[in-house]
Amino acid sequence: MTEMISADLVDLDLSAPTKDEAARSLAERMVALGRVTDLDGFLADVAAREAQMPTGLDGGIGIPHCRSAHVTEPTLAFGRSATGIDFGAPDGPADLIFLIAAPAGADDAHLTILSSLARQLMDEDFKSALRAATDAGAAAALIRGDEPATAPVEAEAEAEATEPEPVEPEQPTAANATPEDAATFKIVAVTSCPTGIAHTYMAAESLENTGRDTDGVELVVETQGSSGFTRLDPAVIAAADGVIFAHDVPVREKERFAGKPTVDVGVKAGINRPAELIAEVREKAARGESTAHADPSSTPVDNSGESTDGYGTKLRKWLMSGVSYMVPFVAAGGLLIALGFAIGGYDVADVKVQTLLNSFDWGSTTSWAALLFYTGQAAFAFLVPVLAGYIAYGMADRPGLVPGFVAGSIAVTSNAGFLGGLVGGLIAGAVVMAIQKVNVPAVLRGIMPVVVIPLLSSIVVGFLMFVVIGKPIASLQSALTDWLNSLSGANAIVLGVILGLMMCFDLGGPLNKVAYAFAVGGLANPTDGSLKVMAAVMAAGMVPPLAMALATSVRGKLFTKTERENGKAAWVLGASFITEGAIPFAAADPLRVIPASMVGGAVTGALSMTFECTLRAPHGGIFVVPLIGNAWLYLVAIAAGTCVTAALTVLLKSVGKRRSDAGADTGAGQPSEAAQAAPARSATAAPEPAKV
Secondary structure (H helix, E strand, O other), X not given: OOOOOOHHHEEEEEOOOOHHHHHHHHHHHHHHOOOEOOHXXXXXXXXXXXXXXXXXXXXXXXXXXXXXXXXXXXXXXXXXXXXXXXXXXXXXXXXXXXXXXXXXXXXHHHHHHHHHHHHHOOOHHHHHHHHHOOOHHHHHHHHHOOOOOOXXXXXXXXXXXXXXXXXXXXXXXXXXXXXXXOOOEEEEEEEEOOOOOHHHHHHHXXXXXXXXXXXXXXXXXXXXXXXXXXXXXXXHHHHOOEEEEEEOOOOOOHHHHOOEOEEEEOHHHHHHOHHHXXXXXXXHHHHOOOEOOOXXXXXXXXXXXOOXXXXXXXXXXXXXXXXXXXXXXXXHXXXXXXXHHHHHOHHHHHOOHHHHHHOOOOXXXXXXXXXXXXXXXXXXOOXXXXXXXXXXXXXXXXXXXXXXXXXXXXXXXXOOHHHHHHHXXXXXXXXXXXXXXXXXXXXXXXXXXXXXXXXXXXXHHHXXXXXXXXXXXXXXXXXXXHHHHHOOOHHHHHHHHHHHHHXXXXXXXXXXXXXXXXXXXXXXXXXXXXXXXXXXXXXXXHHHHHHXXXXXXXXXXXXXXXXXXXHHHHHHHHHOOOHHHHHHHHHHOHHHHHHHHHHHHHHHHHHHHHXXXXXXXXXXXXXXXXXXXXXXXXXXXXXXXXHHHHHHHHXXXXXXXXXXXXXXXXXXXXXXXXXXXXXXXXXXXXXXXXXX
């Protein structure tokens, strides 16, 4: 903070009665030095930030701060109030006020100042020295770190002159055991707050300091700040005896700490009550308590690439992260394009954008069709960048977004397409992960995620995509497109079979998503071959839920009551191209349902290719039938696959039922009375409860 504060920015006799007047008084000093260009505009930004969350901290601290377009360079002003000013802290008014100003967009400066100052404020000597300072220059030097924070001599002398009262020795307990009477108790902690800056690092500092001062305790903290986070070593977590969560926002990847004694509190408790939290988690461990953490609502990114996963699992999660964020763009963009074609015909693509902008006709269907078409194209333009950006995000968290989107954009520019975006996202994430492993001084850590990492990774990714791999991938993409266009006869049928098998193997899982993403990628620059692929993929994906609905209607006794109810919903899900509608059936009986679904999907994919059906919409099921080429034959293909899967499912379940009945035979091969009286039901159905 060498250039951010000087004696002119220090007021040791701040007389403002309110936080607004205090901010104005300190801001006027910034204006006088040319650090702020518009006083009222800057104060409005400070007030807006204050309205989001009070900036008062326990211990008499106020940290009003903001990013503003009216700030010319990062600046810190300090004021000391004799009467105290209310900044919303629970313990009362603040006497030490720090006004932090950063230029608009300068997240690096903002984070660096706040995180560094937050840790300093956990040092009691630092705060005592500020309260005792008599010279503005000395106070500025202390804040900059030019002078050590030492307690005033008068205070030390007074402390030495005061004879402490004798205290009886404390009896050892699980919470205060020393190394002599217990092994070292290892604690891992996570701190986080809504802004991910001040409270996050203050809580970390408080817990670390208290851990060092507590006999028999070893404590390590993971700060989940606003610029991402570095995961604790899995070995450290595995060896921990207890966990402390001090947070005001959800802890990311919380399941890593499952099964350990846990104290879960707000972030301010980590700042104000660290010793109590340490004692509490030790007591829980002594009682044998443990907490399991599971977050079923976690997004793919939240659980991407954990350190304990193998490379295959990590790769699958990273790719799924990108695909999951891409799908909404696919649905919105693709359906808008399809609606444009449905309303205005395929000639709508010939309407010029400038014509739409300059002479939109409210009563013309062509104008409305062109509007839908170009809006859909705008959404579709994000497909590859979003895919690449969120693959990198899944690998390296927020710092991976910039190089990931850059890689995806270059893939589009260089005609590398979907494959280029996929490879570019992986490269961007790998580059960021490599940079994150470099040890840098603590003072630079705040600017790494928002300046250094995006800059360096974008340069590396840009070079690789433009110079090294972009052209080969573009050639591969072009060759693949040409191959699709040339498909006919037996080759097309084989491709339809493969796509049908992939769509039905895991019912919405990774393999299903790979086949779907492959088809959608071809819609960005549609050709006859890519439109056939899209049709085959959607048709095959509709088969499993429709087949389960049909099977439960035809032979309901083979299914449980719950499955029969799910079958009714599966009609709608299948018709809407939601393959996941078959998952409840596959989960209950995977060895019968999945093979049957794959056979039906292969039949449908092959027939769709044989009939040369085409589809311009990436989603919609039967609701986009008007947009399908050879629509009646397309429905025949879906019906054929549905009937095949339903018949195989019924057959396999019937065989399983007969074997189950045979297993219940007693005596000389005759079924027991119980077996004869038992109603037919699925081999996977839960046994009915005994009646008393």
